[in-house]
Amino acid sequence: MEKIGNEKIFFHVFPTLKVENDIKMLFSDVEVSKITTNSKRDFLRVHIFSRHLIQKKHIWQMEQKIKEQLFGNTRVSIRLEEQYALSEQYTASTLMMEYRESIVQELKQHSVLAASMFEQAEMHFEGSDILYLEMLNTIVSEGKREYIVDLLHEIYEKRFHIKADIRVTYREAQGEQDRQYEEQRIQQEINAIFERRAKQRGEEPAEDSAGGQREKKEGNQEKRGDSGKKGDFKKKDFKKKDFYRPLKQGDDPSLIYGRNFDDEPITLDQVVTEMGEITVHGKIINFDTREIRNDKTILMFAVTDFTDTITVKMFTRNDQLPELLGDLKKGVFVKIKGITTIDKFDGELTIGSVTGIKKSGDFTVTRKDLSQVKRVELHCHTKMSDMDGVSEVKDIVKRAHDWGHPAVAITDHGIVQSFPDANHFIETLDKDDPFKVIYGVEGYVVDDLTEIAVNAGDERLDDTYIVFDLETTGFSAIKDKIIEIGAVKVVNGEIVERFSTFVNPKRPIPFEITQLTSITDEMVMGYPDIETILPQFLEFAADGVLVAHNAGFDVGFIEQNCRYQDIEPDFVYVDTVAMARVLLPTLSKYKLNVVAKALGISLENHHRAVDDAAATAEIFVKFVQMLKEQNITTLKEMNQFGDMNPNAIRKLPTYHIIILIKNDIGRYNLYQLITESHLTYYARRPRIPKSVLNRYREGLIVGSACEAGELYQAVLNNKSAESIARLADFYDYYEIQPLGNNRFMMVSDKFPDINTTEDLEEINRKIVELGEKFKKPVVGTCDVHFLDPEDEVYRRIIMAGKGFSDADEQAPLYLRTTEEMLEEFEYLGSAKAREIVIENTNKICDMVEKISPINPNKCPPVIANSEQDLRNICYNRAHEIYGEDLPEPVSTRLEKELNSIISNGYSVMYIIAQKLVWKSNDDGYLVGSRGSVGSSFVATMSGITEVNPLSPHYYCEKCHYNEFDSPEVKAYAGGCGFDMPDKICPNCGEMLIKAGFDIPFETFLGFKGDKEPDIDLNFSGDYQAKAHKYTEVLFGEGHTFKAGTIGTLADKTAFGYVRNYYEERGHRKRKCEIDRITVGCTGIRRSTGQHPGGIVVLPHGHSINEFTPV
Structure with missing residues (x-):
């Protein structure tokens, strides 16, 4: 190895490295002592030195960042070699407490079995440096003991320079649970071996490693087989007569197409490239056909086995298509043998050249509840839980x-x-x-309902108050320790005495706490522990009311430590956060520094107990003054004043x-x-x-x-x-x-x-x-x-x-x-x-009754005399068009509809629509109607729609001549009256009006006339708000509500979610698999809104909450 570096601050050595803030903080004062490499320069060992503990997972994260950002796709490997000089608070026992999970992860890098043994071992210390490891006495324990002990020695002595005497003992296996545990550990080791072997070969390890290797081997053999050779598909092998082979070439009743086969299927997640001929099975989830020339059709269908999805494409003669479509359809389970190929049109891996398709049973596992007495699920979310639940x-x-x-x-x-x-x-x-x-x-x-002052009695605001703050090693009152107490005594609104001390936690202070508070192990080591300090603090606080910012946290630590010392905690305490919510309602946050700034109070060393306590005391004094200005003088009165308003509750x-x-x-x-x-x-x-x-x-x-x-x-x-x-x-x-x-x-x-x-x-x-x-x-x-x-x-x-x-x-x-x-x-x-x-x-x-989620009564809105008004409006308009003596088709249809509408209580719906339309027309805005309301002749006669649903006919506006039964008119029965030829009135010579679309009333209200009416009106965009306001005029304030809408995740958006998910993780998925997963993601509630025109009208005497929340 050759040395190529010297001692420097970590981020001076790697100045361009971009990492998350928490990782950056951990390495901010780490030193690089040297960097070494091998002769090939493809392995870099970075030797680092730290005075605080860094968990192994963060070391590995940093290795990955260096590799990705500085060495990219090169073959260079990075390893950080740590050396530590920790405080004297770290002993063999305290280090194990803080670093045990890192040791487990480090063991896993070499042996899953050893990591599992160490993780499950019972551990205790004698003194601070003799570690007893008690492991299960099994056939494999002895083989891993030496490795575990050696790694522990290396970590303790070479990495941390802490003395540790490690002694291993064994306990005998007891019962079935220990036996199963041992078998599980052996299987873990076997799986780990296969995983390492797969990685060495550059392969993806299978979920079942042993099985995965066998399947991969078989797949490779298939790929190398004759079926994968281009020579097998020479043009001379295909003759015209081959296209006239029978649909099935076998007697197997499960055969759907081609030749019979008995190959075992592979799972679709293994089909990632062209593999020659393969056999798969799955469920057809979509199906399409496309006719091409020469009397042939392409069948395209997606098959999923729920590990992945693949598209199958095959050709068939049109005369064979009906029989094939009888067996191949959406929802059917099939077994398919064909050749994997890259489709030249969409570039997707598909199965083509299909040689056989068979029926397959449903291989999915259907769970059933076989208990004689069944449970009840009392907590279920659906797709309506905002982007959370995914089931209908x-x-x-x-x-x-x-x-x-x-x-x-x-x-x-x-x-x-x-x-x-x-x-x-x-x-x-x-x-x-x-x-x-x-x-x-x-x-x-x-x-x-939580009071500002907890356990308050008759205490007055001028009494003695102990305003205090704690710094701790963490957030758990059970597992974490107090490291500083700062307190201020306030009497009659004046600060009269102070209390401040560090507390030795007898364990290391976590690095992030040191960064937050600036309190180090060296600062607390010379102070007494909490067993000594707590009685001193309680003596200082005697006969006073405790005050803290977020008092539940600080009082919780004091109470828990009181219990450890057999002191019964019984405190009256005040939370200045709760006071701030009431007295400073405009603030968005109520952190100590935010409240201090709002009150103009200095807070120089935030997260130091003595300074935080002093600032909290000043805040409390100002709050007391504000309360006194409201004539509040006791804690009980303060609690009553603190009854929450909506702003505070939010x-x-x-x-x-x-x-x-x-x-x-x-x-x-x-x-x-x-x-x-x-x-x-x-x-x-x-x-x-x-x-x-x-x-x-x-x-x-x-x-x-x-x-x-x-x-x-x-x-x-x-x-x-x-x-x-x-x-x-x-x-x-x-x-x-x-x-x-x-x-x-x-x-x-x-x-x-x-x-x-x-x-x-x-x-x-x-x-x-x-x-x-x-x-x-x-x-x-x-x-x-x-x-x-x-x-x-x-x-x-x-x-x-x-x-x-x-x-x-x-x-x-x-x-x-x-x-x-x-x-x-x-x-x-x-x-x-x-x-x-x-x-x-x-x-x-x-305890629950079987009820409907809405009021079962229809409860239509009420407009006085709506039935008679509707009848009068309709008949008046009918007489205006057809004359005093109404034609039989008009009177029959009108009476039939009115009887149905009025008897079912729907007349008020027509009157509402009529009033809205007439009001809009009077104000100069036309109203369009759409949908099935055009099939109601009452809607036509009441002016809601211009569509006349009667059979085609003529009528005269001047003399009211009408023609329903002439052969000329009957020729257009079932059609449109506007298509009839123009015609002159035989009585007065005026041009006749052509009308009628021949739409039955049943289209609107059903065959029994009791279907809920749906009258869709299109108001001008300029007038819509006025129309909504007019409904409030009709029914009174508080009786009309805008209808809501539910915005759900649409197909295209869901498709983007699925595609991006896999792309971000470097997984390439076939489009048909993305489509399959997309279906499960659509329809999930994403947002709510207001319907552009829908109005819910509430009858007088009812509350909207009888029907729906708002």
């Missing part, structure tokens, strides 16, 4: 019904726009079918909540909540204040929702028992979900307390315990966002299109069977799992 509501409801579930709940985010389609499915069922849809919503609740944090409808009262109340959440409290999302929810709670069932729910977050963040109890009492039932739903927490820095599956299990256990304690049912839900596991690809693409960086890490949010859900919660014990999965979900179901 009818498909979800149908699946639950087919599985024999008693019901299913529909709970889209913030809206109820899928309710009508769900109800339409219910209407298709037998009336005696007990299955029901539970209508509900997953809302965004805000806690406007700035509160939101949590998810499930609200289910029990009965008709609940339907009205839920719609009222949704209306207020959109009209009064909307800010980025529709918010439901708890105070408003309590007002409309009758007829509703309130659940705690998912991990974004308030109760789950309280348990996750180790809130006080009092806080959790208050939340537990608020909800009617609690939700827990499969561990896979929340596994994202294990890899996110936002959840420091969640690192293992056991951590997730523990949260669910705590929620179950709360259910037992507060006598509330706990239910297991799926939080359904797609119907089947394989449907996750649609949501993955949608989320990627919205810019989510973790879109590829989709949680398994599919609808599960009863057995699948019981298996998910088996760690709770079989009896408890059955209780939360089956018994409690059915209890909630039994």
Whole structure:
């Protein structure tokens, strides 16, 4: 190796490197000690030196950035070799605590088995430098022990220069679980071997590595076989008589076309280039034919096996086409043998030269719920959940019904726009079918009931207040430590005393915390730990009310450390964030520096406890003065003053909540909540204040929702028992979900307390315990966002299109069977799992009545005397045209329509349209009508439309002569009256009017005359707003509403989402596969808007929320 560098700051050595901010911060003060290369200069080793810990994943990310940006497509490899000089807070034990995951990942680079053994090993330290690793005593453990120990020694001693004595012990395998674990580790090692071999060959490793190698080998053999040689397709081999071969050349009843074959199919995701002759199977998802010359037709159809899709093209004689089309059609499963080729027209890889097609059974796995007693899913999202759910509501409801579930709940985010389609499915069922849809919503609740001063009594604003701030090693009161406390005592509005100290956390301070606070390990190492400091702080704060900015965080840490020292926390505390929301409502954010700036208060060293506490104290003093100006002198009065106004509520944090409808009262109340959440409290999302929810709670069932729910977050963040109890009492039932739903927490820095599956299990256990304690049912839900596991690809693409960086890490949010859900919660014990999965979900179901999501009554608007007015208008106009004695076709048709319209309560609809049209005409604007309203003669006579639906006829405007029955007129029956020849009136000599389009009334209102009328009117763009305003004049203010529209993801947009998703990830997909996936992404709700002309008219005496939210 030759040395080609010297010691420099990392970004001086690589000045053009562009990296994310978090990576840049980690390497900002890293030094490059040297750079070495090999003789071929295709391997670069960069030796770096750091005084803070950098996780291995960030090291590898930097290696990748250097490779991509500086060496491009060259064969140069990059490796960063780390050397550390960490603070004395790092011992063998503390380093393992901070660096264990990096060690696991480093082991995985060489042996998946060794990494798995180390990850599952039980570990403890004796003192700070003797590490005991207890591994499972199995046939493979001994072989990997030496490798694991050697790597640990190298990491400890050569990389970190920390002494460590590593001792390995073994425990005997116990039971079936350990045996299965051992088998799994062996299989992991086998798969890893195949994966490494594939990479060495430059191949893509198959999902089943062993099988993948065999298939690839067979595929290569086929490719090298005779069928792939051009010589086989010489022109002399094809003779004219060959084109007259029979359609089938075999007796196999499953044969559709060509010769019989028994080849095993390969999966379509393996078909990535021309491979010669192959056999595949799949489902035909689209089908097209195109006739060409010489009495032949091209058949083009796409086949998918759900790993990929490919187009098949073949020629057939026209006389064989009917028989072939009887078997080949959309939705059929087939097995095909043909030759892969690049289509010369579209450049796509297709299957042509088809030698055989056979019928194939449906090989897709159909899940069934075989449990004798079925569960009920109480948390489902459909395509109406804004760019989130990807399944049609009818498909979800149908699946639950087919599985024999008693019901299913529909709970889209913030809206109820899928309710009508769900109800339409219910209407298709037998009336005696007990299955029901539970209508509900997953809302965004805000806690406007939390008081500014918590646990307040009769304290006055002039009493003693301890304004304090903490700096910590992280956000978890359980796992993280306090490193600084700053406090200021305020008496009678004056600062009288200060308290400030560092706290030794007895563990390293994370680098990002040092960057934020400027507090280093060396600064805290000479100070006492929290066991000593906390009593001193409590003595300083004795008899005072605690005050903090975002007090829940700081008080939470103090309370948790009190519990560790067996001190019962019982604090009265005030949150200056809550005070700011009330007293400074115009601010958009309420961070400490923002509030300080708004009040003109200096904050020089933000994120240092002593300075933040001093600034918070000044803020608090100013807030007290502002309250006194409002004649507020006690904490109780401050809480009353702080009752939230809409502006303040819009700035509160939101949590998810499930609200289910029990009965008709609940339907009205839920719609009222949704209306207020959109009209009064909307800010980025529709918010439901708890105070408003309590007002409309009758007829509703309130659940705690998912991990974004308030109760789950309280348990996750180790809130006080009092806080959790208050939340537990608020909800009617609690939700827990499969561990896979929340596994994202294990890899996110936002959840420091969640690192293992056991951590997730523990949260669910705590929620179950709360259910037992507060006598509330706990239910297991799926939080359904797609119907089947394989449907996750649609949501993955949608989320990627919205810019989510973790879109590829989709949680398994599919609808599960009863057995699948019981298996998910088996760690709770079989009896408890059955209780939360089956018994409690059915209890909630039994509380819900089978209702319609809308008021079942038609409730048309009322205009006094509308029936008689419509009759008078029509007959007056008929007499004006046809004279005093109406012709029989006119009177019969008019009376038939009027009787049907009036008896079904539709006369008011005609009168509304008539008044709008006449008003527009009076104001000088013509109105056009469109659609089936032209088939209504009443609409013609009332002036709504100019289309006359009677049979063709003549009439005279002057003397009212008319002609319906002459042979000349009857010759145009079923046609258009305007096509008849011109004719002079035999009575008065005037030119007769030609009229009539011969359109039956049934086109408009159906054969029974009870079809809902749809009168479409086209107003001038200039006049449209005036027409809308006139409806309000007709019915009164508050009784007319603009109709809404739902904007969904269209075909072309969805196609772009799918194509971009795969292109961004470097995956080339055939167009037919993109088309297949596009279908699953279309129709997803993207936005809402206002209908350009639709008006909803509300009758007097009714509320709009009886029918729909606004």
